[in-house]
Amino acid sequence: MAKKKNNQKLPKLGMLYLDYVLRFFDKSNFKGWPDKIETVTYHWKNDKDRFIKEVKRKKIDILIGNIPATAYETFREIARELPNVQFIPSMDTQFSNKSKENVTRFAWKYDIPIPKTYIFYDKSKAEKFIDKTEFPKIIKKSYGPSNYGGYFVHKVDSAQEAHNLLAQKKYHPVYMQDFVPMEADVRVMLIGHKPVCAFWRRAPEGEWLTNTSQGGSMDYMDVPKELLDLAVKVSKAANAEYWACDVAVGADGKYRILECATAFAAFPYIRDWIGQYLMWKFSNGRFPKPNIPLYNWEELGKMDPSVLRTLRYITFGRYTPSYDGAYFLDKKVRETQEGEMYLHELDALYPMLMTEDRTKEEWPSEKWNFQDNYGHTVRKVHAQSNPKIKESDESAEAQEQEDMIELTEKKVKKLLTSVEGIGKKKAEQIMDRFDTTELVHTLETAPHKIMEEVSWFKKKFMKKLVKEWEDFKEKLK
Ligand SMILES: Nc1ncnc2c1ncn2[C@@H]1O[C@H](COP(=O)(O)OP(=O)(O)O)[C@@H](O)[C@H]1O
Numbered sequence: 393m394a395k396k397k398n399n400q401k402l403p404k405l406g407m408l409y410l411d412y413v414l415r416f417f418d419k420s421n422f423k424g425w426p427d428k429i430e431t432v433t434y435h436w437k438n439d440k441d442r443f444i445k446e447v448k449r450k451k452i453d454i455l456i457g458n459i460p461a462t463a464y465e466t467f468r469e470i471a472r473e474l475p476n477v478q479f480i481p482s483m484d485t486q487f488s489n490k491s492k493e494n495v496t497r498f499a500w501k502y503d504i505p506i507p508k509t510y511i512f513y514d515k516s517k518a519e520k521f522i523d524k525t526e527f528p529k530i531i532k533k534s535y536g537p538s539n540y541g542g543y544f545v546h547k548v549d550s551a552q553e554a555h556n557l558l559a560q561k562k563y564h565p566v567y568m569q570d571f572v573p574m575e576a577d578v579r580v581m582l583i584g585h586k587p588v589c590a591f592w593r594r595a596p597e598g599e600w601l602t603n604t605s606q607g608g609s610m611d612y613m614d615v616p617k618e619l620l621d622l623a624v625k626v627s628k629a630a631n632a633e634y635w636a637c638d639v640a641v642g643a644d645g646k647y648r649i650l651e652c653a654t655a656f657a658a659f660p661y662i663r664d665w666i667g668q669y670l671m672w673k674f675s676n677g678r679f680p681k682p683n684i685p686l687y688n689w690e691e692l693g694k695m696d697p698s699v700l701r702t703l704r705y706i707t708f709g710r711y712t713p714s715y716d717g718a719y720f721l722d723k724k725v726r727e728t729q730e731g732e733m734y735l736h737e738l739d740a741l742y743p744m745l746m747t748e749d750r751t752k753e754e755w756p757s758e759k760w761n762f763q764d765n766y767g768h769t770v771r772k773v774h775a776q777s778n779p780k781i782k783e784s785d786e787s788a789e790a791q792e793q794e795d796m797i798e799l800t801e802k803k804v805k806k807l808l809t810s811v812e813g814i815g816k817k818k819a820e821q822i823m824d825r826f827d828t829t830e831l832v833h834t835l836e837t838a839p840h841k842i843m844e845e846v847s848w849f850k851k852k853f854m855k856k857l858v859k860e861w862e863d864f865k866e867k868l869k
């Protein structure tokens with residue numbers, strides 16, 4: 393497999409494991425890697441320094457593995473203390489693994505369609521909102537160690553039900569979505585932004601939860617191209633080596649993302665493909681890029697799951713038009729919005745791509761760890777700057793990190809009323825919906841959200857407010 397002529401030194405790989413957490417990869421997924429692959433295990437509870445030392449001692453260049461939600465913030469710190477170690481997937485790519493809130497903030501930033509979502513850190517704001525909004529709504533636990541199977545997802549049909557639920561569950565933050573009537577949802581798995589597996593999940597008759605763990609059904613056939621396109625867009629936005637998205641197919645025909653993450657259940661042969669993709673990425677072409685044809689899942693999905701669980705190292709031949717009938721992509725056509733296409737034509741539209749290696753943090757915790765940052769005194773915080781990368785070419789590139797700005801309510805009011813046409817009353821309406829932290833984040837990352845939330849807030853207000861905000865920040869410097 394590996395070409396002999398290329399004698400370039402390969403990076404040292406390490407598997408990142410955590411006690412009590414199921415392992416997504418093991419060495420067998422990296423079959424053919426000629427060098428020793430290290431493992432490092434995080435033991436939780438004050439294990440950070442020991443863990444860092446072990447990674448250094450083992451001279452690991454690349455640490456591979458998923459971080460569970462409850463260790464995510466610790467690993468953002470660990471990653472900063474190991475600036476020369478590349479985490480795969482990166483901590484930024486794993487941002488969505490931490491919580492539903494993070495999935496939402498990621499989607500807001502990249503303009504990815506999701507059910508309309510409301511996040512409240514201030515309980516009284518949530519309660520006010522409940523009293524004036526429409527039902528049904530969905531309330532979810534945003535963050536938690538065992539957040540799966542729809543167990544923490546509730547449909548509420550009235551304000552009273554919502555109040556009761558929140559009184560009982562004490563979810564923090566309060567995470568609410570419009571209820572989207574849906575036909576089904578589709579789990580799409582991607583490697584290097586190429587869909588490699590997809591299947592439908594349908595709710596049992598008369599139910600709304602499409603989770604198969606609740607007795608729904610699944611099948612692999614006829615996932616629309618346009619739905620795959622959305623999954624690709626999301627994977628690219630996350631710069632993900634491997635990725636899974638749950639895409640809801642609404643009764644209105646629209647696609648919306650429900651969940652996305654690097655941590656998901658996958659058959660071993662899929663994890664082998666991820667290993668092959670990563671070996672290609674790490675070896676500078678010494679290992680070949682795996683060839684995984686689009687819609688392979690429709691064929692493999694005909695097998696019993698008990699067989700799929702045992703299959704390993706599946707490879708496909710490449711499409712050669714002259715080679716008579718040897719390949720399934722040759723035979724089938726598919727309906728798309730652009731008309732009928734051969735599978736091999738479609739396949740060519742979904743290349744497996746190399747992810748980018750980035751050095752700047754996209755989601756620094758000083759700014760994005762709402763759960764822990766929230767509620768601290770309101771002030772302007774100078775975030776710690778990243779450690780400089782020593783002895784490397786990147787060291788010249790200053791790794792600046794944006795300051796986190798928090799404001800008092802008084803200042804926010806002043807900012808809002810500085811916009812022509814916004815008086816005290818209107819400012820209060822905005823502040824009713826957004827608390828100060830939320831408003832700063834909205835201004836920084838998705839100002840259009842204010843238009844969605846506040847009916848009279850039109851584009852001209854948004855433009856002026858964004859301008860006032862920029863001026864305001866200038867003065868803080
Ligand atoms: N906004 C929504 N409207 C309607 N149904 C939803 C909505 N959000 C989630 N669901 C249903 O609840 C299921 C579980 O929600 P999800 O966000 O995937 O949480 P988890 O899988 O972590 O429990 C989804 O598969 C879907 O069937």
Ligand SMILES: [Mg+2]
Binds near residue numbers: 542638
């Ligand atoms: Mg789900």
